[in-house]
Amino acid sequence: MVASDGGIGCNHFLIIDKERIHMNGQWYEVKVITNSESIEPISGIFYGLDVKGVSIEDPNDIIQREQGPLTWDFADINILEYKGKYAVVRGYFNITENGDELLTYVKNKIAELRESGMDVGLGEASCQVVKEEDWANNWKKYYVPTKIGESIVVKPIWENYSAKEGELVVELDPGMAFGTGTHETTRMCVKALERTVKHENVVFDIGTGSGILAITAAKLGAKHVIGVDLDPVAVDSALENVKFNKLNNIEILKGDLMEVVQGKADIIVANIIAEVIVILTDQVKKFLDAGGLFITSGIIRDREKMVVDKLEKEGFEVVNIERDGEWVCITSKLK
Missing domain, CATH: 3.40.50.150 (Vaccinia Virus protein VP39)
Structure with missing residues (x-):
């Protein structure tokens, strides 16, 4: 489901399962730095867990934005965390989960993708605790x-x-x-x-x-x-x-x-x-x-x-x- 919370500047590439999100509290954010080609399998890792929301920053959503020939305006990759150099997939999980176990699971799954011959780019994963209001509006800091x-x-x-x-x-x-x-x-x-x-x-x-x-x-x-x-x-x-x-x-x-x-x-x-x-x-x-x-x-x-x-x-x-x-x-x- 593509988020359309009128005013979210990255709703072009922010995907959230709103029906499963509680509107308060803290969350584990598991972040994977990858490439555009691997967004789907990386997202699949999260969807194989009890993920509450997934956000995607894909520079190709901006760079290759399909529009009519007179509508092309050079969208700003500067709003992305890595300025368009990498794609980023984030999964959000209840704070009641075990953060270390989540991270280990995701890293192991990324390793499996690599072993299967898939290019996952950097394939770096990290985990941190975030407040919902922070991740929901984090893009605004740019x-x-x-x-x-x-x-x-x-x-x-x-x-x-x-x-x-x-x-x-x-x-x-x-x-x-x-x-x-x-x-x-x-x-x-x-x-x-x-x-x-x-x-x-x-x-x-x-x-x-x-x-x-x-x-x-x-x-x-x-x-x-x-x-x-x-x-x-x-x-x-x-x-x-x-x-x-x-x-x-x-x-x-x-x-x-x-x-x-x-x-x-x-x-x-x-x-x-x-x-x-x-x-x-x-x-x-x-x-x-x-x-x-x-x-x-x-x-x-x-x-x-x-x-x-x-x-x-x-x-x-x-x-x-x-x-x-x-x-x-x-x-x-x-x-």
Whole structure:
């Protein structure tokens, strides 16, 4: 059963048998560090015991997230304990169990999997006592208020933060781990919006995800913002985040740009992937007047030239290129 406790940021990869969980007390947490391929047999070890809940952190759930081509936002593996290097399976057991026996049993079963020829990665197991409120909300420790650029502060809704003079606070429930503000591509897009958004601007956000870029544009003074996404979960997440920020100048629409948006924008932002940006470019220019800006990211460095070439071919002038690690953000202007 996939947990859907509205607001759990990792409910995309958190599996809990709610019917067997008591809502108070302490638990034994048995943790196994493994790889994506071995999640099922490792989980099977726990389900062969009197497990009360199993949580799974599989980086592939984020990295290989299947969505429509316009909905890809670079979900943040930074929320995972090992930053996507390993998969982690945790089993939760009554404190009345014998923790040492549980751990020994799990280790022996992992050894059996290895002996059968299965690659279980590190295959390291550990056991500790945890409070239920800790493991149910443990993922939240990876989200803290983060300042991006000169003025934008992305604040998880459960955190307290006193804005300093000149700061604009974006209230965010990360939802299913896309668009949190910690990924390089999102940061660069936020900075690009800071540099370009002016009062009375109309902004379109393609593949809005959590809505972070649409909300940022509105906070920066855009007159009207439209965020579009093909993923209904993203649309719901963005709508909730718009409510958290008490904004009435943002529309969140399900669909793609050509199907659901009318009129033209002063700025269009798309944090997707290079291959999709190339496809979008000839469509996007129909929604911009001369001088309109197209901010694009989600571009790895070895795709930079491909995107620049396409932009120039379609009548855009590249006015700024920012690089952060392996990622690139390109701002271009329609001639």
